[in-house]
Amino acid sequence: MEKKFDKLFEKEKIDKILKLIIKNFEKDDEELLLENVGYLEKLCHTIKEKDWVFSEDIVSIILKNMNNRWWHVRQDLIVLLGHLTEMFPKDLIQIDLDPIIDQLKEFFIGDDDLDNRYHTLRVIGKIGLIAPNKCLQFLLNQLYDPNPKIQVYSINALTEIANHHIGEVKEILPFLTETLEKENIDPYVVQTLEESIKKINEHLYDKEISDFMMTEQISCPYCKEFYPAKSDVCTNCGKEVARCQICRQKLQHETDMKPCPYCKTFFHKKHILEWIRDKHNCPSCMRSLFEEDLK
Structure with a gap:
């Protein structure tokens, strides 16, 4: 299989690479499937490096196979989707993100593996950087999750969004402050909240100074x-x-x-x-x- 993929990459046959990846996902072999995810990731990096046209089929392949019975395969696909949001934000914002977000939410709720839930939440946060209005409420809701680690992942995602989209601060910052004032919060969550509130406030201050410097003053x-x-x-x-x-x-x-x-x-x-x-x-x-x- 390796030689076949190498030849297709050498000839830059994107369609045939995708067809072979789709065919391999039909097999019930964990080792083969993990290799297949690796080739899908290689294709993504090649598209980025060589400035090829991004294919929406990559997202479709990931979503279709995210319910694979092998949890390692599911996890690698979730992580790859997160990488896509970082590598191709301009391409992803052009497609309908709602089905992607809806499936991620279902996956987050339904997957028994905690690591996969954490990775899924992280990916939703990454999508929130390019489409905050589609992810913000879901992330805010996770601050009520009984699992402190889920709360921490949500706080970190919300902090990133606030620092990338200054317009969302008015909704995020009061919510974080209100959460911090609640009783019986896990110490790790308290620490994360304090650090996040500090980061957002510092970023706001830097933004104000930057705006002042960029605007002609008399x-x-x-x-x-x-x-x-x-x-x-x-x-x-x-x-x-x-x-x-x-x-x-x-x-x-x-x-x-x-x-x-x-x-x-x-x-x-x-x-x-x-x-x-x-x-x-x-x-x-x-x-x-x-x-x-x-x-």
């Missing part, structure tokens, strides 16, 4: 604070944007502006100097004004 001549250049009023003191009374344009930086020492009207430094060299007065209050008065 200095308010009244309160000396910075505010977004697009705003018509200072977001700190509420005063209207200062404009040069000569050119009528916004005054952007404190180093570029000068006020009249008498009426306190602001001007661009360059413009007021040109004005007083010619007119010798303030264009606003008309009082006599010379260069040395602006120092």
Whole structure:
């Protein structure tokens, strides 16, 4: 079987590779099935490396065989589905995710193997990174699960989603905080909750700083604070944007502006100097004004 797959990979026959994988999944041989999952994973990595077109058939094959009677096979397929969400998020978001999520939920509830349940929850969390609205409520519900490890997997998944989708924080963060305040919580869950809440808050702070740095800022001549250049009023003191009374344009930086020492009207430094060299007065209050008065 190995030589057959090697030849197909060498010739880049994706359709034939998929057909052979589908045929092999019909056999009831655990060792063969595990090898088959390995070739399916190899195909996924090859598609990624060589930039081939992603095939939806890969997802169909995984879902069709996730109820295989061999738990190792089920586990490897779940893990592979998780890898797909990381390797091909743009491709997966284009397909109908509801049947995938529904089957994962059923699998999570129905599988007797705890490891497979953990892996399934992790995959739902990974899908939540590309489609949070489809997974968020399910993950939140798992915080009520009596198994502390299930709760921890859910918390970690929710934390990832909150840090990737800032809009979901308003739903996730209060829920985590509320859960932390409950009584008789497992110490491991408490620790995970505390760490997650801290991570989300730190990410929010970093995001605010990043947004501030990415937005063009101007200095308010009244309160000396910075505010977004697009705003018509200072977001700190509420005063209207200062404009040069000569050119009528916004005054952007404190180093570029000068006020009249008498009426306190602001001007661009360059413009007021040109004005007083010619007119010798303030264009606003008309009082006599010379260069040395602006120092």
